[in-house]
Amino acid sequence: EVRLVESGGELVQPGRSLRLACTASGLTFADYAVNWARQAPGKGLEGVGVIGTNPLGATTEYAASVKGRFSISRDDSRSVAYLQLNSLTTEDTAVYFCSLLYQLLPRKPPAWGQGTLVTVSS
Amino acid sequence: NFLLTQPRSVSESPGKTVTISCTRSSGSIANNYVQWYQQRPGSSPTTLIYADNERPSGVPDRFSGSIDSSSNSASLTISGLKTEDEADYYCQSYDSNIQVFGGGTKLTVL
Numbered sequence: 166e167v168r169l170v171e172s173g174g175e176l177v178q179p180g181r182s183l184r185l186a187c188t189a190s191g192l193t194f195a196d197y198a199v200n201w202a203r204q205a206p207g208k209g210l211e212g213v214g215v216i217g218t219n220p221l222g223a224t225t226e227y228a229a230s231v232k233g234r235f236s237i238s239r240d241d242s243r244s245v246a247y248l249q250l251n252s253l254t255t256e257d258t259a260v261y262f263c264s265l266l267y268q269l270l271p272r273k274p275p276a277w278g279q280g281t282l283v284t285v286s287s
Numbered sequence: 288n289f290l291l292t293q294p295r296s297v298s299e300s301p302g303k304t305v306t307i308s309c310t311r312s313s314g315s316i317a318n319n320y321v322q323w324y325q326q327r328p329g330s331s332p333t334t335l336i337y338a339d340n341e342r343p344s345g346v347p348d349r350f351s352g353s354i355d356s357s358s359n360s361a362s363l364t365i366s367g368l369k370t371e372d373e374a375d376y377y378c379q380s381y382d383s384n385i386q387v388f389g390g391g392t393k394l395t396v397l
Binding site: 202212213227276277 | 334343
């Protein structure tokens with residue numbers, strides 16, 4: 166059974182940093198790109214960024230709203246991806262979700278975690 | 288960059304069929320696969336449709352997806368509506384591999 170667990174969310178002051186983790190089990194993590202998305206309270210989903218697979222250079226892309234402040238990395242040996250959040254503002258308050266997208270064929274449906282809440286407040 | 292536009296809400300009666308649209312603002316809808324997610328309050332999204340029209344195992348065949356290049360849009364059709372289908376529905380595609388989501392559609396089954 167595929168399982169994704171996000172962790173690391175907490176209450177943090179503006180300007181501080183936080184690192185979220187997305188831990189996977191039940192699949193070959195190295196075969197998946199990892200997407201991070203967020204959902205502010207009462208709002209819709211917003212794509213934050215993505216990291217590709219290592220054979221393809223583990224390239225990263227970020228949404229304009231977080232570029233330069235957030236970064237994504239991965240450790241395939243531990244089946245975990247990280248989202249580093251720096252220079253946090255109140256606008257970053259949201260539930261953060263990771264999802265995995267299979268990079269080989271045949272295609273598989275994206276798998277989602279349950280999310281972790283980040284609250285930025287003084 | 289492009290936007291995906293969905294109706295904010297739709298409503299229909301149990302047993303009927305409803306279609307939710309998702310229109311891409313620029314670039315062809317066929318350029319990148321479209322996914323559809325269902326999200327109930329307090330829960331994470333679950334995948335209903337992936338790669339435009341593929342249905343994960345365990346998702347009832349009442350749910351179907353399609354794309355239409357003439358209107359540059361994707362659609363999610365739910366037939367035989369049940370009260371348990373009441374939820375928020377999001378379409379999603381990719382822009383430079385980053386997820387782009389529609390604004391979400393609240394489905395009311397009454």
